[in-house]
Amino acid sequence: MKRLTALLLACTAASAFAQTPDAPAFTAEGVRAHVEFLADDLLEGRDIGSRGHEIAARYVASEFDALGLKPAGDDGTWYQRITFQKTSPGETPATLTVTGPGGAHDFAQGEDVIISPNALERAVDLTAPLVFVGYGIDDDTVGIDDYKGLDVSGKIVVALAGYPDGIASEVGAHLNSTKTETAQAHGAIGFLTLPTIARMKIRPWDMMRHYADGARYTWVSPDGTPFVEAPKIRGQGTLNTPAAQAIFAGAKRSLDAVLAEADKKGARPKGFALKTTAHIRSSSTAETITSPNVAAILPGSDPSLKNQYVVLSAHLDHIGIADPKPGDAPDKDRINNGALDNAAGISTMLEVARAFAESNDKPRRSIVFLASTGEEKGLLGADYYAQNPTVPADAIVGNVDLDMPLLLYPFTDVIAFGADHSTLGPLVAKAVQPMGVTLIPDPMPEQGIFVRSDHYMFVKQGVPAVFLATGYGNGGEEAWKTFLSGNYHHPGDDMHQKIDWQAGARFAEANYRITRAMADGDTPPLWYKGDYFGNLFAPDAMKAGK
Known part of the structure; x- marks a missing residue:
C-alpha cells in the first residue's frame, strides 16, 4: 500500500515517537461492566449473523455514540454491513x-x-x-x-x-x-x-x-x-x-x-x-446472511496528521451455541459466551476510546475504533474492512489488534505478534515501559498465531500491524496452556472464571499508551528495510532501518 509518500519524505525514519501523556485512570469496574454485558447468556455467544451478535453490535455503537465519536460505517452509520455466504x-x-x-x-x-x-x-x-x-x-x-x-x-x-x-x-x-x-x-x-x-x-x-x-x-x-x-x-x-x-x-x-x-x-x-x-x-x-462491523472515528487534532488513521481493532463475534451431543443432560450449558475471547478485547477497546474521548489532549492522528465480525470464521470482517475501508485506504498507517487478552493473572509482560517486522515493535516496548511491562517475543510459534487474528488482514494490505496479548511472565505461561486446553472455545469461557479485572484495567492502560504513541508520533509506523512482509505487501512504502 502506498504510504503517504509526500508527507513521509518530510519525515525521517529515525524520528523519535512523541512522548505519551500520562495515562488516564482505568478501573477494574469499567472493564468488567462491558464484559458482563457482552458475555451474558442472553447474547447466546454472539455468533455471526445471530440476534445476539446484532445486540452486541448495537451495544458497541451506543457506547461509541455516548463518547461523542463519529460514525465510521456505511452511509453515515456506525455499521459496515457485510453479506456472507454460509x-x-x-x-x-x-x-x-x-x-x-x-x-x-x-x-x-x-x-x-x-x-x-x-x-x-x-x-x-x-x-x-x-x-x-x-x-x-x-x-x-x-x-x-x-x-x-x-x-x-x-x-x-x-x-x-x-x-x-x-x-x-x-x-x-x-x-x-x-x-x-x-x-x-x-x-x-x-x-x-x-x-x-x-x-x-x-x-x-x-x-x-x-x-x-x-x-x-x-x-x-x-x-x-x-x-x-x-x-x-x-x-x-x-x-x-x-x-x-x-x-x-x-x-x-x-x-x-x-x-x-x-x-x-x-x-x-x-x-x-x-x-x-x-x-x-x-x-x-x-445461504447468505449479514453481519456488521462496527466502526467509529475520533478525529485527529493536528492539521497535517489528522488525515492519517491509526486503527485499534478487536473482534466482537464468538462461536455461538454448541450443538447438543448424545447423552447430554437437558440443562447442560452449551452457550459459548466468549468472555475472554473476545469480550475482553472489545472492553479494552471501548475503555481506550473512552480515555481518548475524555482527554483534553486529543491525538494528533485520527483513530478508527473497529469492532469486527466474522473473526472466528476466518478473519472475515477484518479482511472485508481492510479491502474495503471506510476511510482512505492509503491513509491507514498502523493497526493494533486486541484478541483474547488472558486476564487471569497479574501480567508483567505482553506479546506483540508481528512486532519484529516494523517500528511498531520498539513503539510498543517504549509505550509500556513506564508501567513496568516488558515486551516478549512470540512464545508459541508452533501455533501460527500471526496469521490467526485480524491484524494479519491489515498486514496483507501493506499496513504495519501487531496483535497484542498478555504474556508468559508471572504465571502467564501456565494460564495460557490451561486456557487453550480447557475453556478456549468452550462454554467455560464465561463470567464464572476467576478473571483478574485489575489486570484488565492494566491491559487497557497499556493499549491506551500504545495507541497514543502511534497517533502522536512525528513518523507513522514503518516497515523495516528488507522485511519479508514489508517487501511483499508494501514494496513502494518508505522503510525504516532496524
Missing part, C-alpha cells in the same frame, strides 16, 4: 476414492478424510492424478521451490502441513496459509493436506474431525460473488493416515519414509508424481 455440507456426505496399485479405496467424510465444501460449486465431482509436492511452498525469498520439476497442471497436489524448519515462524505461518493460492498458480485443481508427525501432536485427528461437518463462511462482493482466494482449487481436504497410505501406494517413497524425513530437524522432503488418482465428491448448500 456454505454447509449437503445431505450426501463427501467421499474420497483413491485408485492405484492397491486397487480402489473409499474414505468417508470425518473418518479418514475431511473435505471442505466448495463455496462456488454446489456439487463437486473431481477426478485427477495426484502429485506429492513436499510442503507445497514456492517462494524465492526463503529459497524454496517445492514445485520445481513437477507437472501439477490439472492435477491434485498433496502437501505436508506446516513449513520446514529454518523459516522464521511468522513467515512460515504466512506461507502455510497461502498454499492453495500457490498450488493454483502452478495449475493445480485440487489440494490435499498431509499432516506431519509434529502437526498431529499439536492438532490430533480427533480434534480436526470435530470440525468436519461444520459450515464454511466467506464474504460476498457487491456483485454477488463469494470471495475465494483460490477459486480454481475445486476440491480441498485433509488426510488421516489410512487415506494417506492409500495415496502413497506404489510410490517411489513410502508415506512412512516421507513423514519420518519431515520429522527431522531441517529436512525438506522432495516432491514426486504419485501412482494414484483421487476422486473427490462433495455436495453443499449455501
Whole structure:
C-alpha cells in the first residue's frame, strides 16, 4: 500500500515517537461492566449473523455514540454491513476414492478424510492424478521451490502441513496459509493436506474431525460473488493416515519414509508424481446472511496528521451455541459466551476510546475504533474492512489488534505478534515501559498465531500491524496452556472464571499508551528495510532501518 509518500519524505525514519501523556485512570469496574454485558447468556455467544451478535453490535455503537465519536460505517452509520455466504455440507456426505496399485479405496467424510465444501460449486465431482509436492511452498525469498520439476497442471497436489524448519515462524505461518493460492498458480485443481508427525501432536485427528461437518463462511462482493482466494482449487481436504497410505501406494517413497524425513530437524522432503488418482465428491448448500462491523472515528487534532488513521481493532463475534451431543443432560450449558475471547478485547477497546474521548489532549492522528465480525470464521470482517475501508485506504498507517487478552493473572509482560517486522515493535516496548511491562517475543510459534487474528488482514494490505496479548511472565505461561486446553472455545469461557479485572484495567492502560504513541508520533509506523512482509505487501512504502 502506498504510504503517504509526500508527507513521509518530510519525515525521517529515525524520528523519535512523541512522548505519551500520562495515562488516564482505568478501573477494574469499567472493564468488567462491558464484559458482563457482552458475555451474558442472553447474547447466546454472539455468533455471526445471530440476534445476539446484532445486540452486541448495537451495544458497541451506543457506547461509541455516548463518547461523542463519529460514525465510521456505511452511509453515515456506525455499521459496515457485510453479506456472507454460509456454505454447509449437503445431505450426501463427501467421499474420497483413491485408485492405484492397491486397487480402489473409499474414505468417508470425518473418518479418514475431511473435505471442505466448495463455496462456488454446489456439487463437486473431481477426478485427477495426484502429485506429492513436499510442503507445497514456492517462494524465492526463503529459497524454496517445492514445485520445481513437477507437472501439477490439472492435477491434485498433496502437501505436508506446516513449513520446514529454518523459516522464521511468522513467515512460515504466512506461507502455510497461502498454499492453495500457490498450488493454483502452478495449475493445480485440487489440494490435499498431509499432516506431519509434529502437526498431529499439536492438532490430533480427533480434534480436526470435530470440525468436519461444520459450515464454511466467506464474504460476498457487491456483485454477488463469494470471495475465494483460490477459486480454481475445486476440491480441498485433509488426510488421516489410512487415506494417506492409500495415496502413497506404489510410490517411489513410502508415506512412512516421507513423514519420518519431515520429522527431522531441517529436512525438506522432495516432491514426486504419485501412482494414484483421487476422486473427490462433495455436495453443499449455501445461504447468505449479514453481519456488521462496527466502526467509529475520533478525529485527529493536528492539521497535517489528522488525515492519517491509526486503527485499534478487536473482534466482537464468538462461536455461538454448541450443538447438543448424545447423552447430554437437558440443562447442560452449551452457550459459548466468549468472555475472554473476545469480550475482553472489545472492553479494552471501548475503555481506550473512552480515555481518548475524555482527554483534553486529543491525538494528533485520527483513530478508527473497529469492532469486527466474522473473526472466528476466518478473519472475515477484518479482511472485508481492510479491502474495503471506510476511510482512505492509503491513509491507514498502523493497526493494533486486541484478541483474547488472558486476564487471569497479574501480567508483567505482553506479546506483540508481528512486532519484529516494523517500528511498531520498539513503539510498543517504549509505550509500556513506564508501567513496568516488558515486551516478549512470540512464545508459541508452533501455533501460527500471526496469521490467526485480524491484524494479519491489515498486514496483507501493506499496513504495519501487531496483535497484542498478555504474556508468559508471572504465571502467564501456565494460564495460557490451561486456557487453550480447557475453556478456549468452550462454554467455560464465561463470567464464572476467576478473571483478574485489575489486570484488565492494566491491559487497557497499556493499549491506551500504545495507541497514543502511534497517533502522536512525528513518523507513522514503518516497515523495516528488507522485511519479508514489508517487501511483499508494501514494496513502494518508505522503510525504516532496524
